[in-house]
Each structure stands twice: as C-alpha cells, then as structure tokens.
Amino acid sequence: MIQDYLTLSVILFCIGILGVISRRNVFTVFMSIELMLNAANLAFIAFSRLHESMDGHVLAMMVMAVAAAECALGLAVVILLHKHKGNLDTNVFSLLKG
Amino acid sequence: MEHTANYIGLIPLFPLIGALVLGLMHMLTCTNEKPLSEKLYGTLACIGPVLSFFLALVVFFHLKGLPAPERFLTHDAFTWFAVGDLHVNMGFLADPLSSLMLLFVTFIGSLIHIYSVGYMSEDQNFGKFFAYLNLFLGSMLILVLGSGPVVMFVGWEGVGLCSYLLISFYSEDTDNVLAGNKAFIVNRIGDLGFVLGMSFLFWAIGSGGFDYLSLKENAHNLTPTIGIVVCLLLFVGACGKSAQIPLYVWLPDAMAGPTPVSALIHAATMVTAGVYMVARFSFIYAHVPFAGSIVAWVGILTALLAAIFGMFQRDIKKILAYSTVSQLGYMFAGVGIAAYSAGIFHVFTHAFFKALLFLGAGSVIYALHHEQDIWKMGGLKEKLPKTYGCMVIGALALAGVPPFSGFFSKDEILFSALASGHTGIWFIGVLVAGMTAYYTFRMIFVVFHGTPRDQESFDHAHEPPSVMTLPLIILAIGAAFTGVLNLPGIFGGSLAVSHWLAPSLTEHHPHVSAWLEFFGIVASVAAVAVGLTIAYKKFGKGADEPEYTGFAKFGFNKFYVDEIYNAILVQPYKAFGAVISRFIEPNVTDIHVKFSTWLYKKAGSAFKSFQVGYIRVYAIYMIIGLSLMSLFLSQSIN
Amino acid sequence: MIAEGLFTAFSVLAVLGALGLVLFRHPMQGAMSLVVTMISLAGLYALLSAKLIFVLQLIVYAGAIMSLILFIIMFLNIQNEDLPNEPKHFYYFLGGLILLLPVGSFLIKVVKCVPGVEATIVGNGFGGVKEVGLVLFQDWLLPFEIVSILLLVALVGSVVLAGSKRRLSK
Numbered sequence: 038m039i040q041d042y043l044t045l046s047v048i049l050f051c052i053g054i055l056g057v058i059s060r061r062n063v064f065t066v067f068m069s070i071e072l073m074l075n076a077a078n079l080a081f082i083a084f085s086r087l088h089e090s091m092d093g094h095v096l097a098m099m100v101m102a103v104a105a106a107e108c109a110l111g112l113a114v115v116i117l118l119h120k121h122k123g124n125l126d127t128n129v130f131s132l133l134k135g
Numbered sequence: 136m137e138h139t140a141n142y143i144g145l146i147p148l149f150p151l152i153g154a155l156v157l158g159l160m161h162m163l164t165c166t167n168e169k170p171l172s173e174k175l176y177g178t179l180a181c182i183g184p185v186l187s188f189f190l191a192l193v194v195f196f197h198l199k200g201l202p203a204p205e206r207f208l209t210h211d212a213f214t215w216f217a218v219g220d221l222h223v224n225m226g227f228l229a230d231p232l233s234s235l236m237l238l239f240v241t242f243i244g245s246l247i248h249i250y251s252v253g254y255m256s257e258d259q260n261f262g263k264f265f266a267y268l269n270l271f272l273g274s275m276l277i278l279v280l281g282s283g284p285v286v287m288f289v290g291w292e293g294v295g296l297c298s299y300l301l302i303s304f305y306s307e308d309t310d311n312v313l314a315g316n317k318a319f320i321v322n323r324i325g326d327l328g329f330v331l332g333m334s335f336l337f338w339a340i341g342s343g344g345f346d347y348l349s350l351k352e353n354a355h356n357l358t359p360t361i362g363i364v365v366c367l368l369l370f371v372g373a374c375g376k377s378a379q380i381p382l383y384v385w386l387p388d389a390m391a392g393p394t395p396v397s398a399l400i401h402a403a404t405m406v407t408a409g410v411y412m413v414a415r416f417s418f419i420y421a422h423v424p425f426a427g428s429i430v431a432w433v434g435i436l437t438a439l440l441a442a443i444f445g446m447f448q449r450d451i452k453k454i455l456a457y458s459t460v461s462q463l464g465y466m467f468a469g470v471g472i473a474a475y476s477a478g479i480f481h482v483f484t485h486a487f488f489k490a491l492l493f494l495g496a497g498s499v500i501y502a503l504h505h506e507q508d509i510w511k512m513g514g515l516k517e518k519l520p521k522t523y524g525c526m527v528i529g530a531l532a533l534a535g536v537p538p539f540s541g542f543f544s545k546d547e548i549l550f551s552a553l554a555s556g557h558t559g560i561w562f563i564g565v566l567v568a569g570m571t572a573y574y575t576f577r578m579i580f581v582v583f584h585g586t587p588r589d590q591e592s593f594d595h596a597h598e599p600p601s602v603m604t605l606p607l608i609i610l611a612i613g614a615a616f617t618g619v620l621n622l623p624g625i626f627g628g629s630l631a632v633s634h635w636l637a638p639s640l641t642e643h644h645p646h647v648s649a650w651l652e653f654f655g656i657v658a659s660v661a662a663v664a665v666g667l668t669i670a671y672k673k674f675g676k677g678a679d680e681p682e683y684t685g686f687a688k689f690g691f692n693k694f695y696v697d698e699i700y701n702a703i704l705v706q707p708y709k710a711f712g713a714v715i716s717r718f719i720e721p722n723v724t725d726i727h728v729k730f731s732t733w734l735y736k737k738a739g740s741a742f743k744s745f746q747v748g749y750i751r752v753y754a755i756y757m758i759i760g761l762s763l764m765s766l767f768l769s770q771s772i773n
Numbered sequence: 774m775i776a777e778g779l780f781t782a783f784s785v786l787a788v789l790g791a792l793g794l795v796l797f798r799h800p801m802q803g804a805m806s807l808v809v810t811m812i813s814l815a816g817l818y819a820l821l822s823a824k825l826i827f828v829l830q831l832i833v834y835a836g837a838i839m840s841l842i843l844f845i846i847m848f849l850n851i852q853n854e855d856l857p858n859e860p861k862h863f864y865y866f867l868g869g870l871i872l873l874l875p876v877g878s879f880l881i882k883v884v885k886c887v888p889g890v891e892a893t894i895v896g897n898g899f900g901g902v903k904e905v906g907l908v909l910f911q912d913w914l915l916p917f918e919i920v921s922i923l924l925l926v927a928l929v930g931s932v933v934l935a936g937s938k939r940r941l942s943k
Contacts, residue, residue, distance in 0.1 A: 039892055042817065043884040045784045049791050049810070051873045054758060056795040058751050059865035061857045064800035064846060066751070068807050071838070072791055075814055078826075086821040087890055091908045094900060097826050098909070101833050102920045106927035108838050112845045113935035119849055126857035127750055134748030755872070762872050765879035772882050
C-alpha cells in the first residue's frame with residue numbers, strides 16, 4: 038500500500054529531525070539532514086506512483102542534485118571547522134548568542 | 136466645447152512642469168563650477184506662464200461665446216479621495232470670475248517672469264528663483280481654478296509655501312529668514328480659520344457635493360448661525376492671506392524678498408486670494424449681511440491704518456507694501472458690502488498698477504544698487520525717464536486720479552458703500568483716498584524730483600535693460616486704461632466687467648439717483664486733489680527728511696503694533712513654552728517614554744536568554760512551533 | 774506477496790539504519806548505517822517502479838555522496854577523543870521524541886487520508902530513462918537549468934571555502 042511507504046517516509050523524516058536536535062557531532066547532524074532529504078524523496082516517489090505521473094521522479098532528481106551541492110559545500114565547511122577549532126562540536130559555534 | 140473644458144487642467148500644469156524641470160536642473164547643477172546659462176533658465180521659465188496665458192485667453196473667449204447663464208466649464212482631472220460623503224475630485228472650474236482672475240494672473244505673471252530675467256541676472260540662485268516663481272504661478276492657478284474649497288485649499292497652501300520660500304530667498308541674512316517665518320506663521324493662523332470654516336461648511340451642507348456649484352445650490356439650507364460662523368472663519372483665512380487687521384503684520388516684512396516677488400506675490404496675485412475667496416463664497420456671504428458688514432468694517436479700518444503707516448515710511452518697498460494693505464482693505468470693504476464685482480474689479484486694476492509700481496521700484500533699486508531708502512534718492516527723473524514715466528502713471532492710478540484705472544475701481548466701491556447706506560465706510564474710504572494720494576506722491580516727489588541726496592549713487596544710476604523696462608511699459612498701458620472696461624453709466628459706460636462677472640456672483644445692484652453718484656465722485660476727486668496738493672507743497676521742490684514727532688513718530692513706528700504683538704502674544708507664548716519644557720515635559724510626557732524604554736530593555740534582556748547561540752537549540756524552537764501547529768491542525772482532520 | 778515481504782524487509786532495514794545513524798557515537802559507524810538506509814531506500818524505489826531513480830539512488834547517493842562523506846571522515850582521521858562529549862544526548866533524544874509525537878501523528882493522520890493503492894509494478898516504461906528524460910527536458914527545463922547553475926555555484930563555493938590559504942591564515 039502506498040500509505041505504508043508514506044508512513045515510512047514520515048518515520049525516517051522524524052528520525053532525521055531527532056538526529057539534528059539531539060547530536061552535537063557535525064558529521065552526524067550533516068548526515069541526518071541527508072536522511073531527511075531521502076525521506077522527502079521517498080514521499081515524492083510514492084506520490085508519483087500513486088498518480089502514475091513522472092513529475093515526482095524529476096523532483097527527486099532535483100533533490101539529489103541539491104543534496105550533492107549541499108554535500109560539497111557542507112563538507113568544505115566541516116573541513117574548515119576542523120582546521121580552525123580542532124574538533125567537531127556544533128556547540129563551538131555560538132556566535133549567535135544574545 | 137468639450138475640448139476647451141479639457142484644456143483647463145493644463146493651465147496650472149504648465150508652470151508646475153516648469154517648476155519641476157527648473158528645480159531638477161538647478162538641483163543637479165548647483166554644485167557645478169559653472170552653472171547653466173541664465174538664458175536657458177530664463178527661456179524655460181517664461182514658457183510655462185506664457186502658454187498658460189494663451190490657454191487662459193482661449194478659455195475666456197470660449198466662455199464669451201456662450202450665453203451668460205451657461206458660462207461654466209468644469210473638468211475633473213481625477214478623483215483625489217472619497218471618504219464617506221466627501222468625494223473630492225481634482226476638479227477645475229472656469230467661469231466668468233475665475234477666467235477673469237486667470238487672465239490677469241497669467242498675464243501679469245508672464246510679464247513679471249520676463250522682468251525677473253533682467254532683475255535677477257547674476258544671482259547665483261537664478262534657477263532656484265524661477266523654479267519657485269513657476270511653482271507659485273502653478274499654485275495660484277490651482278487656487279483660482281479649483282472647482283471646490285478643497286482644491287482651492289491646495290493652491291492656497293501652495294502659494295503660502297512659495298511666499299515663504301521667496302521671502303526667505305536671500306537666506307544668508309537672518310532677518311529675511313525671520314520675515315519668511317513670520318509670514319508663514321501668521322498665514323498658518325489664517326489657514327486654521329479657513330480649514331475650520333471649510334469643515335463647518337461640509338458639516339452643514341456638504342453632503343450634496345463639495346464643489347462650488349453644488350454648494351451654491353444647497354446654500355439655502357444653511358441656518359443663519361452656521362452661516363455667520365462659516366463666513367467669519369473663512370474671513371479669518373482671508374485675513375491671514377490678504378493681510379487684514381489683525382494679521383496684516385507679515386506683509387510689510389515680506390518685502391525682504393526680491394522685488395519681482397513683492398510685485399507678483401505680495402501685491403498683484405497671492406494677497407488678493409482672500410478677496411477672491413470671499414467673492415467665490417458670495418452665495419453664502421449674501422445670505423448673512425451681518426458677516427459681510429464685519430468684513431467691510433475690518434477692511435476699511437485696515438485701509439485707514441495702513442494708509443496712516445504708509446504716510447511715514449522711508450523704505451520705498453514698505454510704502455508700497457502698506458499701500459497694498461490699504462488697497463486690500465478697500466477690496467474687502469467692497470466685497471463686505473456685497474459689491475462683489477466692484478471688489479473683484481479693484482483686484483483686477485490693482486494688480487496692474489501695483490505690479491507696475493513694484494516693478495518700477497525694482498528698477499530704481501536695481502539702478503541704485505539695492506538702495507531702498509527714499510531719503511537717499513532724489514532727482515532720478517533725469518536718469519530714469521522711462522521708469523519715471525511708468526511710475527507716475529502707476530501712482531496716478533493708485534491715487535485714484537481720473538481717468539486712470541484705480542479711479543474707476545475705487546470709486547465703484549465707494550459708490551456702492553454710499554448707495555447701500557454704509558455712510559461710515561464711505562466717509563473713511565474718501566479720507567483714505569486722500570491719504571493714498573498724499574503718500575503715493577510723497578514717494579514720487581522724494582524719489583524722482585528735487586536734487587540728488589546721495590550724489591555718488593546718483594552718478595552711477597542708469598536705466599535698466601529693456602527686458603525690464605518693456606514689462607513696465609506694458610503694465611503702464613494696462614494701469615492707465617483698464618479702468619474703461621468697467622465704465623459706470625454716468626460716464627456713458629455699461630459696467631461691462633460687472634455684467635461679465637454676474638453669473639458667478641450673488642449680488643444686487645441698488646438703484647440710486649445719478650446725483651448721488653455724481654456727489655460721490657466729486658467728493659473722492661476732491662479728497663485726492665487735497666492729498667496731491669499737500670504732497671506737492673511739502674515735497675515737490677525737494678525736501679529733507681522731516682523730524683518725526685508726536686503723532687508722526689507714532690505712525691513712523693507703526694503704532695508699535697509689532698511691539699505690542701510681541702509683548703502680549705509672542706512673549707507669553709514663549710514663556711508658556713519654557714514652562715512646558717522645564718516642568719511638564721520631564722515630569723509628565725517623558726515619564727511615558729522612559730517607562731516604555733525601561734520596559735523594552737527588561738523584555739529584551741528576558742528574551743536574550745533564549746538566544747543561546749547553539750543552532751540545534753534554534754532547531755528545537757522550530758520543532759516546538761511545528762508540533763504546536765500540528766496539534767492545532769490535527770483537530771481539523773479526522 | 775513477495776513484494777510485501779520485500780517492502781517489510783527494506784523498511785525495517787531503513788529504519789534500523791536511520792536509528793543507527795542517530796545513536797552510534799562515531800560518525801564512521803553512523804555513515805555505514807546511513808549507507809544501509811540508502812540501499813534499502815533504493816530497493817523501495819524499485820518496488821515503486823521508479824527504475825531511473827533506483828539506479829540514481831544507488832549511483833549518486835549510496836555511491837558518490839556517501840563515499841565522499843566517508844572519504845572526508847577518514848581524511849580527518851577522527852579519533853574517539855576528538856569527538857564531542859555528549860553527556861545529555863539521550864535526554865535530548867527523549868525530549869525530541871516527545872516533541873515530535875504530535876508532528877508525526879499529524880503527518881500519519883494526513884497520510885491515512887491518501888487513497889489506498891496497491892504498489893504493484895507499473896508497465897509501459899513508467900519511470901524509465903527515456904520517459905523521465907522526456908518529462909525532464911520538456912516540462913522541467915527551466916528548473917533543470919537553474920539546478921545546473923546551483924551546482925556550478927556550489928562547486929565554486931566549495932573551492933573558495935576549502936581551498937583558500939589566505940582565509941585560513943586569518
């Protein structure tokens with residue numbers, strides 16, 4: 038059933054959010070975001086199957102391209118972070134503190 | 136026919152576009168090393184007024200071709216705003232009254248623009264001057280052409296602004312700036328009256344449409360009490376703009392501006408706006424004679440007071456300024472006793488001869504390198520023959536010597552006063568006519584006759600260029616002959632201007648015997664002759680400045696009115712302000728401000744603690760919002 | 774029947790992989806769990822008849838992106854003592870779970886409203902390279918071009934960020 042696929046997508050998405058808010062490791066946060074993108078992709082594909090139109094496939098491809106771009110930039114930032122601060126803790130960044 | 140109506144909106148538009156273009160040109164180039172040429176500015180500045188003049192002629196002749204009761208052309212350019220019952224269109228109305236005003240405003244405005252090209256030459260703010268002058272003309276035309284009180288008020292404020300800007304034109308001198316401020320503040324007092332009057336009028340009869348034609352139809356619904364209130368409030372506005380007691384004090388000080396400005400704004404056009412306004416609202420004033428008689432008495436007393444001041448001034452422009460105030464008093468006397476056409480006709484002739492006198496004075500000042508004290512002039516007749524000739528014609532017209540224009544218009548007012556039984560007004564009017572003749576020719580004799588009092592500046596004096604003398608000559612012709620346009624029956628005329636204006640005005644011509652009319656003419660001519668003779672006896676052969684003693688000293692100091700105003704109005708007001716700034720402000724008003732800043736500071740530091748700086752905490756905030764939203768939304772889904 | 778069995782297997786693997794990503798301490802272990810999730814998602818795409826996306830998921834996601842991430846993790850040579858100390862992360866996890874309950878239940882409620890269709894295999898080349906390509910280059914041409922610009926910008930940006938020596942010396 039398509040609904041099961043969508044439910045799975047929701048579960049994966051929520052796990053991705055959990056990863057973002059509970060972990061301080063930059064890599065884990067980064068990969069949790071990838072997981073959320075994947076969950077969205079699954080929803081696209083499932084709806085595409087539901088309506089038997091291929092626009093969802095195209096959108097999934099767009100998401101993949103965006104994910105690739107994000108990955109390239111994000112990893113560059115991670116390398117910089119590691120070089121500057123010497124560790125991988127997101128709490129090192131607290132410049133927004135009021 | 137429809138076509139001509141559409142052109143009406145263009146008449147004020149030309150000078151306004153000119154003002155925009157000139158202003159932008161000046162703004163963009165005033166920091167340049169070499170400013171744009173004066174020829175370019177002058178040409179651009181004169182195009183707008185001249186075009187407007189020709190359009191005004193077209194409108195005039197079109198109206199002339201229509202039968203008298205249908206002489207109304209309206210054009211609504213766009214809807215300005217609509218609030219509840221109040222629908223205000225940016226509408227223009229051309230009827231006999233506004234077309235007459237239109238003709239002389241554009242005609243004299245064009246001449247003064249041309250004259251200014253000569254007078255203002257080599258001024259570093261040449262472009263700015265013409266931008267203001269064009270803006271003034273555009274505002275004045277909006278005032279004249281407005282189809283209702285609100286549109287008129289736009290022009291009314293516009294001319295007030297330009298008056299302020301041009302009085303303070305030589306802003307390097309603090310006195311000029313203060314004079315500008317004075318004019319602006321006194322005008323504000325009057326404007327408050329105008330706005331209140333307008334609001335009352337709308338409240339009373341405005342629901343049927345707030346333009347003159349609908350108001351005229353509904354005027355009979357006005358109760359006498361409201362009518363008096365409206366009339367008096369509007370008259371307060373007119374007092375401010377047209378320099379009547381008690382708000383006349385700004386006009387003499389306004390002479391600080393360049394002389395063409397004094398001629399155009401503070402003699403010929405803007406200051407007559409009050410008279411025009413009263414005539415416009417003649418359909419209300421005609422219903423409340425009581426308000427009218429107040430207007431008339433204020434006017435004639437202003438005429439008397441200003442004439443007294445005028446007899447003792449030594450600054451050539453201030454003499455003319457007081458004579459303007461005095462003549463405005465006559466006009467108000469005219470419109471006050473319901474002789475609207477006589478008042479408007481005096482506005483018309485006065486525009487010619489007073490503009491002429493001011494421009495002549497400007498030529499004298501120009502020739503003497505900005506010397507304005509008449510007691511340092513003398514004998515200029517030989518050096519400035521053209522100016523002298525024109526000034527004499529202007530003076531004869533101002534003094535009311537037949538057959539010059541001023542005689543007919545002034546006499547029409549005095550005769551109406553006599554005919555309608557206002558003997559007191561008539562008597563003072565005749566007295567003022569004599570005084571007018573005296574001070575006018577005092578000025579002429581002292582400036583042009585006798586021997587030079589300041590030999591050095593006399594030697595350097597020379598006739599100004601023809602761009603300045605030509606407008607003088609044209610105006611002199613106008614000043615001499617415009618009187619015949621409204622020749623009364625006793626001289627074989629037919630009161631053409633009065634008949635022309637009749638469809639716009641609500642007035643009744645009383646029928647009286649020719650003997651009474653003859654008596655009035657003889658009386659005023661006699662008064663003028665007496666004034667002239669005294670002036671000639673005292674100053675005709677050249678005299679030195681007399682000592683001012685007794686009443687003369689009192690008059691020379693203008694009855695200390697400025698000082699009295701300062702003592703009883705300005706100083707208490709300042710003291711009041713000081714009390715407020717010292718006690719009320721820190722203890723009452725500032726407390727609110729301080730409290731709210733304190734509150735914001737506290738709130739800020741409270742919210743600051745949420746801003747921990749960790750990205751995932753912000754993500755948690757986001758998720759909290761998301762989950763609250765979800766809780767709310769899931770109620771709507773089963 | 775086989776399809777349902779496959780779905781169950783893949784979805785269990787995907788959820789387990791995702792949980793592993795969130796719960797493992799070392800990023801290398803997390804990355805390996807994510808690879809498991811990616812591959813099982815590829816299987817799910819195949820079950821949904823998305824042939825091209827199935828291939829792309831394997832090649833681009835599980836292949837290129839994940840190997841890039843693994844490469845960077847190994848490149849940085851992360852030791853256990855380099856990792857941030859996360860004493861309270863379990864409480865965060867529980868709190869997040871509570872916060873996400875309404876969101877999740879709402880989304881699942883929404884999903885229940887979707888008409889139930891059996892996810893059988895669709896024929897006539899649905900999801901094939903040619904068909905998706907036609908849609909992509911006819912209806913989605915402008916987004917496609919914009920995405921290409923985005924990729925170019927990301928390329929330049931990462932070179933500037935990671936490659937600039939001057940920035941590092943500051």
